[in-house]
Amino acid sequence: MRRLHEHLIEDRRDEVAILRIEREEALGALSRSLVESIGSYFEALRDDPAVRVLLLTGTGKGFIAGADIGEYHAVSSDEFDSYQRLSRRVFSTLESLPQITIAAVNGYALGGGFEVALCCDLVVAAERARFGLPEIKLGLLPGGGGTQRLARAAGIRFATEAVLTGRFIDADELRASGVVSRVHPAGELMDRAIELAEEIAGRPPMAVAEAKHVLRTGLEGGLEDGLTIEQQALSRLFGTADAAEGINAFLNKREPRFVGR
Numbered sequence: 093m094r095r096l097h098e099h100l101i102e103d104r105r106d107e108v109a110i111l112r113i114e115r116e117e118a119l120g121a122l123s124r125s126l127v128e129s130i131g132s133y134f135e136a137l138r139d140d141p142a143v144r145v146l147l148l149t150g151t152g153k154g155f156i157a158g159a160d161i162g163e164y165h166a167v168s169s170d171e172f173d174s175y176q177r178l179s180r181r182v183f184s185t186l187e188s189l190p191q192i193t194i195a196a197v198n199g200y201a202l203g204g205g206f207e208v209a210l211c212c213d214l215v216v217a218a219e220r221a222r223f224g225l226p227e228i229k230l231g232l233l234p235g236g237g238g239t240q241r242l243a244r245a246a247g248i249r250f251a252t253e254a255v256l257t258g259r260f261i262d263a264d265e266l267r268a269s270g271v272v273s274r275v276h277p278a279g280e281l282m283d284r285a286i287e288l289a290e291e292i293a294g295r296p297p298m299a300v301a302e303a304k305h306v307l308r309t310g311l312e313g314g315l316e317d318g319l320t321i322e323q324q325a326l327s328r329l330f331g332t333a334d335a336a337e338g339i340n341a342f343l344n345k346r347e348p349r350f351v352g353r
């Protein structure tokens with residue numbers, strides 16, 4: 093276990109890294125220094141081939157309750173803009189990590205917390221988790237990509253209602269709208285999330301990387317563009333040692349041993 097900040101620790105289980113925000117007393121609110129530490133961690137992780145899956149979680153009933161309102165209520169517009177730019181950069185770094193990223197949302201994921209989850213490849217949640225973009229209630233708007241990423245993930249109407257009302261949305265509702273993929277009792281969340289992470293970490297690395305690339309970039313253009321991206325990725329994979337191994341293992345009724353090339 094490594095402590096990266098007063099409120100941030102990392103744990104490793106083989107190829108799975110678990111990044112935990114430990115600020116239960118403020119429900120995981122993101123101070124500037126915490127965002128900076130999380131950003132430095134992501135920058136280092138980008139070049140760390142030992143980690144295949146990143147699990148992000150919080151503590152107690154707080155995943156991340158958004159920006160630290162106590163810290164930001166009295167800052168100048170320049171300081172506020174600087175925080176916004178920092179958050180945007182850190183969230184985009186998370187979104188573009190080569191690893192598979194999973195948000196294990198244990199409790200409140202509000203404002204920046206929901207935005208962090210929306211940057212991850214997968215979101216799994218505790219039954220008690222509550223998501224929302226409540227910035228409108230503060231006379232503000234989501235500034236860490238919430239309007240754009242929620243609209244892309246759940247549709248423009250769903251996002252419009254969430255942004256305009258700022259209401260809290262429970263895990264089951266977000267599962268129905270496709271943002272959350274699995275919902276578990278709070279006491280089981282981490283065990284189930286680690287199982288999922290380990291399952292993915294056990295899949296052939298190049299196929300996982302290509303699948304992430306296709307799923308991410310394919311939706312940026314039209315269907316024909318996406319189909320081309322998919323086909324090219326599959327062609328690249330077909331020549332790999334892991335594809336040969338996977339097919340051979342299936343035909344010989346044995347477990348495959350993937351080597352990552």
Ligand code: HXC
Binds near residue numbers: 121200
């Ligand atoms: C700082 C926060 C916080 C936050 C909670 N706390 N959210 N501190 N920043 N975002 C603190 C509370 O002040 C309190 O501290 C402790 O955490 C527990 O919170 P309670 O409110 O007592 O708990 P509860 O009654 O269960 O309500 C939980 C809650 C509520 C519904 C999540 O805390 C809440 O609405 N929080 C604000 C959520 C929010 O608006 N997030 C910001 C989104 S805007 P004490 O010391 O009193 O025990 C954003 C964009 C930028 O992210 C905005 C810039 C200003």
